[in-house]
Amino acid sequence: MKAIGFKTSLPISSQESFIEFETPTPNLSGRDLLVKIQAVSVNPVDTKIRQNTAKDTVLENPKIIGWDAVGIVEAVGEEVSLFKVGDEVFYAGDITRAGSNAEYQLVDERIVGKKPTSLSIEASAAMPLxxxxxxxxxxxxxxxxxxxxxxxxxxxxxxxxxxxxxxxxxxxxxxxxxxxxxxxxxxxxxxxxxxxxxxxxxxxxxxxxxxxxxxxxxxxxxxxxxxxxxxxxxxxxxxxxxxxxxxxxxxxxxxxxxxxxxxxxxxxEFMYTRSSFQTEDMIEQYHILNRVSALLEEGTLISTHQNTLTGLSAETFKKAHAQLESGTTIGKLVVKY
Amino acid sequence: MKAIGFKTSLPISSQESFIEFETPTPNLSGRDLLVKIQAVSVNPVDTKIRQNTAKDTVLENPKIIGWDAVGIVEAVGEEVSLFKVGDEVFYAGDITRAGSNAEYQLVDERIVGKKPTSLSIEASAAMPLxxxxxxxxxxxxxxxxxxxxxxxxxxxxxxxxxxxxxxxxxxxxxxxxxxxxxxxxxxxxxxxxxxxxxxxxxxxxxxxxxxxxxxxxxxxxxxxxxxxxxxxxxxxxxxxxxxxxxxxxxxxxxxxxxxxxxxxxxxxEFMYTRSSFQTEDMIEQYHILNRVSALLEEGTLISTHQNTLTGLSAETFKKAHAQLESGTTIGKLVVKY
Incomplete structure (x- = not known):
């Protein structure tokens, strides 16, 4: 599959701050869903991790970041009970695993919610994290x-x-x-x-x-x-x-x-505590996302989506991170694949 | 009235670490009760305040400390509605006002509770703070x-x-x-x-x-x-x-x-926040003390009283503070007047 990542922490204006590469589609098991990503949004955690993970070092394999995502369930692990192939989902993922700046991603079903049906892919991608x-x-x-x-x-x-x-x-x-x-x-x-x-x-x-x-x-x-x-x-x-x-x-x-x-x-508050520590109550994120989904569908909440960039490419993510680093973003910036 | 206090912060073994003196019985108004004290207990806040309030200085008037108290309502201010003369009460008082190491003390009725009827004065004095x-x-x-x-x-x-x-x-x-x-x-x-x-x-x-x-x-x-x-x-x-x-x-x-x-x-948690800031909900301490009083009466809770010293005198409070400063106290130490 195609993915975007980095091998070393560089200023976003550098040529190699993001690179495009091919990597095997990950293997599925347990409670994981394999999701085909349709859109993601960028968050301050993305820029912080890009800036700090590989300072003064070069990783052997590029690191895939990005966690907010909307996509379609492509396959399910043998213990999955909350979702099925074809479901439209949204989630913010698990910071200890590979991110959503790629064609496919694995995510534990307990931290995934049902995408709000009446919202666009972009409007939905803005919300989970x-x-x-x-x-x-x-x-x-x-x-x-x-x-x-x-x-x-x-x-x-x-x-x-x-x-x-x-x-x-x-x-x-x-x-x-x-x-x-x-x-x-x-x-x-x-x-x-x-x-x-x-x-x-x-x-x-x-x-x-x-x-x-x-x-x-x-x-x-x-x-x-x-x-x-x-x-x-x-x-x-x-x-x-x-x-x-x-x-x-x-x-x-x-x-x-x-x-x-x-x-x-x-x-x-650190949104990745539940997934990082695999807390007993990590399924709360499934419940929260489904509550938020329902509140967005009925119009009680509105999406904070503001701007969209298009294309799963290093160039798009360079633009997205540069925009976020400017510190003037209003609401959320989404990247649609 | 007779009171115990200090003019300067001294080691408890010093002759003048506590002094005995006469001072006018305080004037009553508003929601205050005038309480005739029967017993008090000592707490770490007492020793901290004695050690730190008048470091390298000599106060004009001796400072009366001590806050836990059991006593009888002697008179009530014109706005008092929760208590009447003759009521047996217990409370931890207000750190911004004069303390309970004296014959009489003023205390706002909203931070006072009913003394547990089935408990001794000493067992009750151990509890409020x-x-x-x-x-x-x-x-x-x-x-x-x-x-x-x-x-x-x-x-x-x-x-x-x-x-x-x-x-x-x-x-x-x-x-x-x-x-x-x-x-x-x-x-x-x-x-x-x-x-x-x-x-x-x-x-x-x-x-x-x-x-x-x-x-x-x-x-x-x-x-x-x-x-x-x-x-x-x-x-x-x-x-x-x-x-x-x-x-x-x-x-x-x-x-x-x-x-x-x-x-x-x-x-x-600082027990004096409500009274120091006169928070809107300071009457919660009245409710809490009455709940505790009822739980002590019915035997759900037991008093943590352990030891008693007797007499409203500088000597008694020197002994009490020395014992508390030793750091080995179990439960509560009470001084009965």
Missing amino acids: TALTAWETLFDRMRLSSEKDKGKTLLIIGGAGGVGSIAIQLAKKLLGLTVIATASRPETIAWCKKMGADVVVNHKDLVNEVRQAGFHFVDFIYDAVDVNGYWDAVVELIKPQGHINSITGSGTPILINKLKTKSVTFSW | TALTAWETLFDRMRLSSEKDKGKTLLIIGGAGGVGSIAIQLAKKLLGLTVIATASRPETIAWCKKMGADVVVNHKDLVNEVRQAGFHFVDFIYDAVDVNGYWDAVVELIKPQGHINSITGSGTPILINKLKTKSVTFSW
């Missing part, structure tokens, strides 16, 4: 519920990004939270409002912006940009007994001790 | 429930201390968790078992001890000793998607980033 991340944060890490938490306030740092866009929707539509999102350009502000944000504030003077909008403290904070960069603002704005979640990781130690007098809770 | 701390951790910070979490595993670091002793009971009796507690001496091991711990392990080789007891990961960890000292063990032992709570604070930065790949949640 970001929807799983936002869902797991709100429901599994923060354990929020509409009964207990309706009307409480959530500040989303990075409202117009992929995760921010779907987090705004889930928080509004499923939990009834009051959502304050950060954005600074006219087009990102408009996008956050389209996603359902009640208030949009500029991240550059975050504490004052939030307070001028009428919120002294916020109950919950979702950082999707840079937990270190916003730490002092977050410590200031979080309500006593509040909950902060970050998905970004941290380059330098976070001074978590600053949260003690307020009895604040801090969570990490 | 530690029960509130353990309760808020399990139910408010970790949001645990017997429906969702029964049978899951909780590791308590410091099982024989005041908070550990009541946390074991709440986790077993109210949540049905499997509790692993740390203790290293024959008498502390026996105490943890009496409190209801399923397994007791030595903290000195924590990872191996827990694994040899048959637990590769644990769902929840409650640190009541030293979050920095046990950090690497905690990172190793916590289950992916698990939850860690600490009440100890941290002298050096905690490397919270180590929890990211496991999507772990970390909480601080």
Whole structure:
């Protein structure tokens, strides 16, 4: 099969930052599905892994990355019970295995959902990774519920990004939270409002912006940009007994001790925890994706898909990564094969 | 009224580490109760505040510390609606106000509970601060429930201390968790078992001890000793998607980033958050104390009271603090006036 990958970590503008190559179609067994990929979307995890996996080294075999995917089940392992050949599926995959920037991919059925039938391939491909991340944060890490938490306030740092866009929707539509999102350009502000944000504030003077909008403290904070960069603002704005979640990781130690007098809770959300550790509950991702699929079909949620590039080629993925690295992407960028 | 306090932070063996003095009985208003104190218990927060509040300085007026108390309502403010004169009460008070090491104390009715009628004054005095701390951790910070979490595993670091002793009971009796507690001496091991711990392990080789007891990961960890000292063990032992709570604070930065790949949640519990910030829900402490009171009366919970000293005097509090600072206290030490 044809695949796109890299043997060494290079700036995206380099000739060899992505290469095209042939590799055997992988062998199927157990609970795996073999999926023929129709479209993928790109996420910050893709660029991070391309930039860091093969620094100052050259891999023997090219590494295939990319995890969000939409495709058709081509064959099933002998223990598969949730899907059959011909099913249209979407998923964000498993970071410890080969990615979706290829003609075919293996994926465990427990982390796969049914593609929303009424949505296009592109609109569907935009959703799995970001929807799983936002869902797991709100429901599994923060354990929020509409009964207990309706009307409480959530500040989303990075409202117009992929995760921010779907987090705004889930928080509004499923939990009834009051959502304050950060954005600074006219087009990102408009996008956050389209996603359902009640208030949009500029991240550059975050504490004052939030307070001028009428919120002294916020109950919950979702950082999707840079937990270190916003730490002092977050410590200031979080309500006593509040909950902060970050998905970004941290380059330098976070001074978590600053949260003690307020009895604040801090969570990490990493969408690949369940598949990496093969947790007992990894089938939750199957359930979450099917819930998201149904909510997209009935129109409660809308796809965050914004732009499409075409063709399974090194050139397409160079363009896609360059665009993502510019840091100005709104919603999601999809590559259709 | 007579009170015990200090003007400067001194080693407990110093003559002036505690002094006895006369001060006016405080004036009552609003939602405050004036309580005539009958007994108090000592907690690590007492020794920390004595050691650190007046370092290299001499206060103009002596500082009265001590917060756990049992007493009788002597008078009520004009807005009081939950208690009346003559009620027997227990509470852990408010760290921003004068403490209970005195004949009388003011306390906001929203953080006071009804003393358990069938328990002695001493047995009751042992409970408020530690029960509130353990309760808020399990139910408010970790949001645990017997429906969702029964049978899951909780590791308590410091099982024989005041908070550990009541946390074991709440986790077993109210949540049905499997509790692993740390203790290293024959008498502390026996105490943890009496409190209801399923397994007791030595903290000195924590990872191996827990694994040899048959637990590769644990769902929840409650640190009541030293979050920095046990950090690497905690990172190793916590289950992916698990939850860690600490009440100890941290002298050096905690490397919270180590929890990211496991999507772990970390909480601080500080029992004085509600009263210090006058949170909208501070009346929760009234409800929690009344729940604990009822559970003690019906025998579901047992008092963690162990030893009693007698007399409202500087000498008694010197003895009490010296005993607490030795680090070998089992359960709770009470001072009866």
